[in-house]
Amino acid sequence: xxxxxxxxxxxxxxxxxxEVDVFDQPVAFEDIKGDVLVPTGEYALRNVKxxxxxxxxxxxxxxxxxxxxxxxxxxxxxxxFDFSWSEGAQPRSKRAFVGMGMPEDFRGTIRQMAEFLxxxxxxxxxxxxxxxxxxxxxxxxxxxxxxxxxxxxxxQTA
Numbered sequence: 256x257x258x259x260x261x262x263x264x265x266x267x268x269x270x271x272x273x274e275v276d277v278f279d280q281p282v283a284f285e286d287i288k289g290d291v292l293v294p295t296g297e298y299a300l301r302n303v304k305x306x307x308x309x310x311x312x313x314x315x316x317x318x319x320x321x322x323x324x325x326x327x328x329x330x331x332x333x334x335x336f337d338f339s340w341s342e343g344a345q346p347r348s349k350r351a352f353v354g355m356g357m358p359e360d361f362r363g364t365i366r367q368m369a370e371f372l373x374x375x376x377x378x379x380x381x382x383x384x385x386x387x388x389x390x391x392x393x394x395x396x397x398x399x400x401x402x403x404x405x406x407x408x409x410x411q412t413a
Contacts, residue, residue, distance in 0.1 A: 297412045299325040301376045305369040315341035354406025380404040
């Protein structure tokens, strides 16, 4: 350990409020619904956050959408979806964004597009895909993940 550092004792850390100490809050893992794999099907989703970053592979803009399933057995489950804005991926991303509720005739910047996509409600058909890639650190195949097949403002299976 470096000379000017010391181990942090969580018993000495203030949780941030005089009334409730966040470190004393109960935890039940069965109540935590994060990014779990959901079965193939249609889900009602709501975008809660859209982040912009540059793709590692294409060095083009990429949207990472954090969405929450709004109803059904998996209500409250968080899903993350990446949409590239490379030239080859733009038609697929545009179809998905229009299905989410973005106007077909949208004009603006990529940043404005991300702002518009935030907090949209829509239906999405979600499938599961297995990656062919291998994690370089663990030398294990990547876990399967969910992928958006299509989006719409109304149920596509009704």
